[in-house]
Amino acid sequence: MKTIMWISAFITCGLIIGIIVYVFAKGIPFISWDLLSTSPTYIPPHIGILPDIMNTIYIVIASLVVMVPLGAGAAIYLEEYATNQKVVAVIEYAAETLSGIPSIIYGLVGMLFFCEFAGLRTSILAGALTLVIMNLPSIMRTTQESLKTVPQSYREGAFALGAGKWRVIRTVVLPGCVDGIITGCVLATGRILGESAALLFTAGFAHTLNSFFEGLMSPGATLTVALYVYAKEQGEFGAAFAIAAILMILTLGINSLAMWLERHFRKMREQGYPQEKTKE
Amino acid sequence: MTRKKQNTMQENIKRKRVERIIHGIFLMLGLITVGCVLLITIYLVVSGIPAMRTIGLKEFLLGRKWASTAAEPKYGILPFILTSIYGTSGAILLGVPVGFFAAVYIAKIAKGKIKWLLQSAVGMLAGVPSVVYGLVGMMVLVPWIRKLFKVPDGSGLLASIIVLAVMILPSIIKVSVTALEAVPPEYEEASLALGATPIETYFRVSVPSARSGIAAAVVLGVGRAIGEAMAVMMVAGNAPNMPSLFESVRFLTTAVASEMSYSSGLQRQALFSIALVLYFFIMLINAALNFFLKRGNVKKL
Numbered sequence: 001m002k003t004i005m006w007i008s009a010f011i012t013c014g015l016i017i018g019i020i021v022y023v024f025a026k027g028i029p030f031i032s033w034d035l036l037s038t039s040p041t042y043i044p045p046h047i048g049i050l051p052d053i054m055n056t057i058y059i060v061i062a063s064l065v066v067m068v069p070l071g072a073g074a075a076i077y078l079e080e081y082a083t084n085q086k087v088v089a090v091i092e093y094a095a096e097t098l099s100g101i102p103s104i105i106y107g108l109v110g111m112l113f114f115c116e117f118a119g120l121r122t123s124i125l126a127g128a129l130t131l132v133i134m135n136l137p138s139i140m141r142t143t144q145e146s147l148k149t150v151p152q153s154y155r156e157g158a159f160a161l162g163a164g165k166w167r168v169i170r171t172v173v174l175p176g177c178v179d180g181i182i183t184g185c186v187l188a189t190g191r192i193l194g195e196s197a198a199l200l201f202t203a204g205f206a207h208t209l210n211s212f213f214e215g216l217m218s219p220g221a222t223l224t225v226a227l228y229v230y231a232k233e234q235g236e237f238g239a240a241f242a243i244a245a246i247l248m249i250l251t252l253g254i255n256s257l258a259m260w261l262e263r264h265f266r267k268m269r270e271q272g273y274p275q276e277k278t279k280e
Numbered sequence: 281m282t283r284k285k286q287n288t289m290q291e292n293i294k295r296k297r298v299e300r301i302i303h304g305i306f307l308m309l310g311l312i313t314v315g316c317v318l319l320i321t322i323y324l325v326v327s328g329i330p331a332m333r334t335i336g337l338k339e340f341l342l343g344r345k346w347a348s349t350a351a352e353p354k355y356g357i358l359p360f361i362l363t364s365i366y367g368t369s370g371a372i373l374l375g376v377p378v379g380f381f382a383a384v385y386i387a388k389i390a391k392g393k394i395k396w397l398l399q400s401a402v403g404m405l406a407g408v409p410s411v412v413y414g415l416v417g418m419m420v421l422v423p424w425i426r427k428l429f430k431v432p433d434g435s436g437l438l439a440s441i442i443v444l445a446v447m448i449l450p451s452i453i454k455v456s457v458t459a460l461e462a463v464p465p466e467y468e469e470a471s472l473a474l475g476a477t478p479i480e481t482y483f484r485v486s487v488p489s490a491r492s493g494i495a496a497a498v499v500l501g502v503g504r505a506i507g508e509a510m511a512v513m514m515v516a517g518n519a520p521n522m523p524s525l526f527e528s529v530r531f532l533t534t535a536v537a538s539e540m541s542y543s544s545g546l547q548r549q550a551l552f553s554i555a556l557v558l559y560f561f562i563m564l565i566n567a568a569l570n571f572f573l574k575r576g577n578v579k580k581l
Contacts, residue, residue: 001479005389008381012453013401015446019408019416026419070312077310081303087310093570094313100566101320101559102507104533108540108555109320112327133316140313164295166302194409197509197533201540224510227411231418232514244412255407259400 020248027245030238039209047230047239049246051209055124055220058212059203060192062128063135064185070132071139072181078140079147080169095137106134107198115202122219127203131192138191139184146180147173149269179265186261190254193247196224205229223247321559328556331355331549340553346520346530348539348547355550357535357557363523364532364561367437367512368505371444376498378445379452383497386453387460388482399457406450414514417443422515431526435517438525443511448501455500459493460486496572503565506558509533532558 038048074091082088110130111122120126150173158168204219207226221229223243231240332340335355343356386398418435421442426434463486471481487494509531517528518538530538535554543551 001483002389005381005385008378009385009390009398011378012382012405012449013398015449016401016404016408019412020404022416022420023412070309073306073309074312077306081306082310091310091313094317096570097317097563097566098313100503100569101562102503102509102533104507104509104536105320105324105555105559105562108536108552109323111540112323113319133320136313136316164299166299190407194407194411196409196411197537200510200537224409224411227409227415228510228514231411231415237419240415244415247409247412251407251409252404255403256400259403 020252023241023244023248026237027241027243027248030242031245035239035242040207047236049223049226049239049243051207052221052223052226052243054209055203055215056193056222058124058215058220059128059131059199059222060189061212062125062216063131063192064188066129067132067135067139067188068181068185071136071184072143072177074136075140075143075147075177075180076169076173079144080165080173095140098133099137101134103134103195103198106130107201110198111201120217122202122204123217124203124220125216127199127222128216130198130202131195134195134198135188135191138187139181142184142187143177143180146177146183146265150176179261179268183258183261183265186254186258190251190258193222193250193254194224196222196228199225200228324552324556324559327549327552329553331546331553332556334546335550335553340550341557344522346535348543348550353547355546357532357550357554359520359522360530360532360535360554361557363437363516363529364506364558366523367440367444367529367531368502370437370441371448371505372498372501374441375445375448375452375501379449379497379501380456380494382449383453383456383460383494384482384487387457388478388486402450402453405446406454410447410508410511411514413443413447414511417511417515425526429526433517433528435515436525436527437516437523437529439515440512440529440531443515444505444508447508447511448504451504452497452501455497456490456494459490459497462493463489492572492575496569499565499569499572503562503569506561506565507533509537513537532561 035048036053037050038046039051040047040049078088078091082091107130110126110133114120114126114129115122118126120129154172154176155168158172163171199222203222203225205221205225206219207221208218210218210220223246227240227243227247230236230243335343340355340357341361342358343354344358345354345356346359347354382398382402386395386402390398417439421439422434424434425431425436425439429438467485467489468481471485472478476484512531513534516531516534518530518534519528520530520535521527523529532554536551536558539547540551
């Protein structure tokens, strides 16, 4: 029995090490400044992934900007306002359902709703909004968790001083849940970086270099979509592996950042709630 | 005096109104997830039903031939449904044993640095983008299968099953570990005190009392496997055949993804119907997941 368990654990470890080593060995030789800093051209045939990098950054920024107020607001409603248990149950069930829906379905509905119905066409913005719906449950959950740790006595203290509900939320509760929002954002960034199926039909495949606002309204491939296109449709495996290596570095970095943040915030809370936050 | 009172009263009324507006805003934000679920459901049903009607439900679900671009188009999605079911079952058969034993090891035996190492490995596996799995599968797994089994093309059901098994591993391990760690230590101590060995204790006491959580982990894995599109698209070959281990196959997810960009008319509507069928499966799985989560009292991730 022990051997089987040991083998299983070893397989798990071996898989991730194997994937990392393989992707880096194949991809890193192809990463060059030229690849990172230019746009692709057909004549002469040349591959550059700068537009894809920029598109990825745009889509992350746009998604986070929309997602944070929505997700944090929903969490605040659930923790601070909601009194009707049935409503809470329905909202939480909906969030559970959302996190179980596969990304290809998000892509399809995003295409129908944002691109066609809302008239955004295939654009980074449509892709970002689709990702917002996808990642709402996770940012809601992290914010909720951190709201739960804000001591009830703080709220009571503020109420006793005559503050209204909104004032209490603004000055006492919100500063207390910043850590949850940050963790949620980091986790969401990791997921956005790795997402591809939801973006295929909403954000498109274009490789043109745009400024931020121009980029939002025009189609553009993120790194993952670019990887897919290079590997599956153009057979450019060098570029595909280079992108894969970059993606691995980014997601590994972001995931370790998220883990570190979580541990850091937990430690901070165990040491007691920081005093400065109550002064406001 | 009275004037002052009136002023404060007015201010109070004003303040209450502001509070009420803000309450309303938060209520709307709270209901946004519900709105999204409704939006997705309505859009899928509305756009998925027409094609099913035109083609005929029986013809659509049980038809064995998919030839959407032929002169006389055929829209039978039985091959896709079966491929999705076989592929998911295969991934579960491969992934669950490995995930289960690894989870017991992580939760009960591994200590200190080794536990940390294994848990980070699981976290990293979960973070790898699905296209990277697809790429590695395409470049490593597919040639291996071709050489090992001497088949003309390695991409197909077997390659997809292996890729899916790897992809569901982290979710299975994570949820099972949480469930196993939540087993009250008294149970294990009692078993040990009665003379059972640690291994006996883990498998006779800890695992049975964490069974709902472990079942939830398996169901979560099923959901992940059936919904995965990109990685599978890169290794499955994408020909609409009836499922067979070494033949090029198409899943429900990849059927939608592979034709969407150039589809129109009835073909496009049929793709939405496929998405609706997939959505139906996912809803069933979600219901099962919620059932087990509630019974096992474990949180998802």
